[in-house]
Amino acid sequence: MSTSAATPNAVRSSRSASQKRQQAQEKRATLILLAPALLFLFLLSIWPVAYLLYASFTSYQLAIPIPTEWVGLGNFESIVTNPRFWSSLSITLVFALIAVPLQILVGLGLALLLNGYSRGREIYTSLFLIPMMLAPIVVGFSWNLFLNPIYGPLNSVLRGVGISPPAWASSPEWALPTLVLVDIWQWTPFVMIVLLAGLRSIPPRVFEAAKVDGSNRMQTFIHIVLPMLVPYMTVAFVLRFIDSFKVFDIIYILTRGGPGTSTQNLAYYTYDLGFGRFEFGAAGALSIIQLILLTFGTMAILALVKRRDKAPASAAPAATPRLAEGSAA
Template sequence: MTTISRPSAVVHVPPKSREGAEERRATWLLLGPALVFLGALSVWPFVYLLYASFTSYQLAIPIPIEWVGFKNFSRVITNARFLSSLGITLIFALVAVPLQILIGMGLALLLNGITRGRELYASLFLIPMMVAPIVVGFSWNLFLNPIYGPLNSFLKAIGFEPPAWAQSPDWALPTLVLVDTWQWTPFVMVVLLAGLKSIPSRVYEAARVDGSNRWQTFFHIVLPMLYPYLTVAFVLRFIDSFRVFDIIYILTRGGPGTSTQNLAYYTYDMGFGRFEFGIAGALSIIQLILLTVGTMLILSLAKRRDRAPAAGKALPPTVVSHATQQLQGANS
């Protein structure tokens, strides 16, 4: 018996190099317009800002632009006004950001323990973050008005002599911290709530079975697991604290005097108040360097903390091992 074999179908497989080239070409065709748009809106202005920081660029005076090198940077660093603005910026960041982390942690723990209506309560807490900063500034300006503001009227009605808040040299900076904390604490709350929801319930059950109370569980199991989320929230809020401008412009205009003039407002005043764009460019570059160094320092401290043991000494020895085993089982 003769067997007739059919010719097998020939499938043409394009070379991998051709497929890779076509994929790269398609990728660049799709990303090209977005990259051009991004470069036009961000890269080119930054390059021009960097160029202006090394020149004598002054818009109000019609003189030729000259290359001055690091003269603008030396003028800025040796200026007492810059040192004062830097100190105010650091004080604002080091007070407002930890306060927002602390209150945000409390709100996240509160919402994490609620089983019914959590989404509704979270939405209500997020309202300040959704409002435009300039609207927040105008609203608080009316609320804290020393003459017809409702807060001062209430304090006077109960027998207190309220301060002028934003118009007072002693209370202006704390007022800005209060307003910024009111607006951006919900952001920290959302980040930390996401961290709390990522912890499996079996970790809490294992700690409770092994005799750990709530405080021990929080400080020695939950809190170490939240360090990555705390780092993200702290870094983002630290960066934003250097860029606070809207509420300062609406509430205090950098005053009284220069008591609330941070680096962002100082840069605005030099660039659009005195039209010294070279000085304003140098200030912007210095702020970028300070933020980069500060962020790298925070991240390095966070990495060093991650290398340390996550569990505390106050826990019973079996609690940490049991909870860790439960967490590893949940992740697998």
């Protein structure tokens, strides 16, 4: 009896040991397969960020052959007390808070327009996506030629109709609006395709139910379509808000941060510190500050959206009578 009872236990323990050895072999094989990717990620992502963090606390300068010293928070203090930092921050915020909302509005209009087409929608959408597919440096050079004050076609047309054209990128008043215009032209298609996907995800029965209830197009859009597009708008807004802090190519090509410092945002200021003055320690500190600002800004946007989603449910039924009254009127 004891021998027969021990045999199943021995078999089970043998199977368990075999399964453990097999799992260990699978883990080793997985690590071996992932090793090149992990090494690539470490060399191109983790190590540069770690070294940037280290350099931001030192006096590292490439142009001056002096020993690198640990300065602690000295670089951060010198940056936040520099008026140039606050000027660059204000330009960045103005650029982001003007360009991104306009991209949302124009992208929403284009998405609604394309959603109304049943034939040729794919062709029109592909044509609208061309600016987004171009490299930023190509966009910068193209607009630089288009807005050239001497032989640019836009100024030639304006002179032909008797309008004195501005200097566009060379004018202190028009330089920043010009950059906003170029950014809207290039990245509105991205917002459009995100919102078009949101519109296409709304079931047709929603519109049918609204039509049966007597809701007109404007009421359906305001009370049904727009609330359902809020998650898509949030994604588009957050992604474009982050990208607007990193705009550099078109600024470098069109204005070089000028005239003066009127279009010098945080990204260009970081470039000027690191590769213009070779103050890598200060440039690293400014990069960390920019990362912190982006993180808190994104968290604030998501918190506002989350608060809206957690609004009291009692407010929803109150909208139904108003909608019904408006429909009856």
